[in-house]
Amino acid sequence: MLITEMKVGETLRSLIQGKVFTIICHGCREVRFPEQEVNAFVRELAAEGIVTGTITTDYICNPDFLQMRLKGRMAEIEDADTILVFSCGVGVQTVSSYLEDKRVIAGCDTYALPGYQGVTPLEHDCDQCGQCYLNLTGGICPLTACSKSLINGQCGGAKNGKCEVDSNMDCGWERIYRRLEKIGRLDVLKCPVQLRNYATDDEVSR
Amino acid sequence: MRITELFDNGEFVVTAEVGPPKGICVDHVVEEAKSYLSGITAVNVTDNQSSVMRMGSLPACIALKNAGLTPILQLTCRDRNRIALQSELLGAAMLGIDNILCLTGDHTKMGDHPGAKPVFDLDSVSLLHTVKQLESGVDLAGNPLVGEAPKFAKGAVVSPCSDSIDAQLAKMERKVMAGCDYFQTQAVFEPEKFIKFMEAAKQFGKPVQLGVIIPKSVGMCKFMNNNVAGVHVPDDMLEELRADKEKTKAGITGVEIAARIIKECKPYCQGVHIMALGWESKVPALLEKAGI
Ligand code: SF4
Ligand code: SF4
Numbered sequence: 001m002l003i004t005e006m007k008v009g010e011t012l013r014s015l016i017q018g019k020v021f022t023i024i025c026h027g028c029r030e031v032r033f034p035e036q037e038v039n040a041f042v043r044e045l046a047a048e049g050i051v052t053g054t055i056t057t058d059y060i061c062n063p064d065f066l067q068m069r070l071k072g073r074m075a076e077i078e079d080a081d082t083i084l085v086f087s088c089g090v091g092v093q094t095v096s097s098y099l100e101d102k103r104v105i106a107g108c109d110t111y112a113l114p115g116y117q118g119v120t121p122l123e124h125d126c127d128q129c130g131q132c133y134l135n136l137t138g139g140i141c142p143l144t145a146c147s148k149s150l151i152n153g154q155c156g157g158a159k160n161g162k163c164e165v166d167s168n169m170d171c172g173w174e175r176i177y178r179r180l181e182k183i184g185r186l187d188v189l190k191c192p193v194q195l196r197n198y199a200t201d202d203e204v205s206r
Numbered sequence: 207m208r209i210t211e212l213f214d215n216g217e218f219v220v221t222a223e224v225g226p227p228k229g230i231c232v233d234h235v236v237e238e239a240k241s242y243l244s245g246i247t248a249v250n251v252t253d254n255q256s257s258v259m260r261m262g263s264l265p266a267c268i269a270l271k272n273a274g275l276t277p278i279l280q281l282t283c284r285d286r287n288r289i290a291l292q293s294e295l296l297g298a299a300m301l302g303i304d305n306i307l308c309l310t311g312d313h314t315k316m317g318d319h320p321g322a323k324p325v326f327d328l329d330s331v332s333l334l335h336t337v338k339q340l341e342s343g344v345d346l347a348g349n350p351l352v353g354e355a356p357k358f359a360k361g362a363v364v365s366p367c368s369d370s371i372d373a374q375l376a377k378m379e380r381k382v383m384a385g386c387d388y389f390q391t392q393a394v395f396e397p398e399k400f401i402k403f404m405e406a407a408k409q410f411g412k413p414v415q416l417g418v419i420i421p422k423s424v425g426m427c428k429f430m431n432n433n434v435a436g437v438h439v440p441d442d443m444l445e446e447l448r449a450d451k452e453k454t455k456a457g458i459t460g461v462e463i464a465a466r467i468i469k470e471c472k473p474y475c476q477g478v479h480i481m482a483l484g485w486e487s488k489v490p491a492l493l494e495k496a497g498i
Binding site: 186 | 313326332392
């Protein structure tokens, strides 16, 4: 099982720029989703008149399916400055790699619970770290895209854009840097020093 | 003595580095350092470099210190979590080691115990932050330290000749923000790139030591070009090494090249860091030729 918890509303507000298109994924059966909280938050945003559109769907981690679902909504997406995604880490990554030029924001943190983790396509991976970093990394998961799961930037080992551990693998932080450059978000590299919290399971049960 | 004091006095700081042995006898390392490196300011002691298991950096630092040298403790995040790293730092301070260099470290798969667990609980940036925290009298979790807080000269590395200078500068800025006092660079073989990098890095106001490797052979340079991040030996240098095999073998060509690089870059940096890789005996000649 996975649990997604909505990030604090204030945190999300600080990340939202201009108009917002929201994508709400109720996920697969293995995900417990904070439906009411998210709906209330989106209603709040809509009341302020900054929402260009909202879709509520499932399985956005499947790129083909996601593309199909977004097809008729591209005008609203174009109109928005921020795409706010409420889903597990894989869903957000699928959206941010599909809408490559857009500012895609993760609305949730994803935690692991014991049991079956569900089936997701292989392109993106989420370790359910409970402190989703996607808003600091241009929507590319630093824990699964970097061989050392670094969260404060690239190590000194990348050569020609490839990871020191595997020359067939693109360096995750090289990808993150290029993506941030592309979406004009290099400023997030000035964020405070990040520390992992390996006790997030305590927080879920809290 | 913290090397930051020397930088503050405007001195040109020369450092070198040695690797602890895979064994319990450090005599050879200490002897070599005493014979060839006693004229320089401080000596880095590597931390299980390239993920190859060796004696720890701290005990080897103590051996050098007892022999009258100033050691710089290298600390990587590969083998220890935040508890072990902080504990090591307190121990180092107690033993009078006050110069450190904070690194993320190579992945365990690169070394001689590829099946080992890679830790990376912290990384170079969060390790610098941790040290700063200890210096302020509390640990990373915010618990107060008992008695006097430690004080270190906190170093880190940058790679000025890497493919993406902008990404390097961004990482450098993060390190400065986290509390880095000085930088040592990856080996430089392209002075133009280094100078350009330094123009941009000036904004951070932190001393930078030029990294130097004495090129030993064409084979070594080709290996670095293919495998070492941020290092590129240009073709004309390879030609120079190829030209006179005997001279190259004797180390004369390599020393000439390295001295030239130092001379060219000296006006733009605050020191040099020499990675002799077994050619410690050539260091005095190199410094003389470079006019340091
Ligand atoms: S940072 Fe990665 S592992 Fe953590 S929740 Fe986000 S996608 Fe999942
Ligand atoms: S080379 Fe890139 S992907 Fe590989 S460990 Fe370093 S930062 Fe991570």
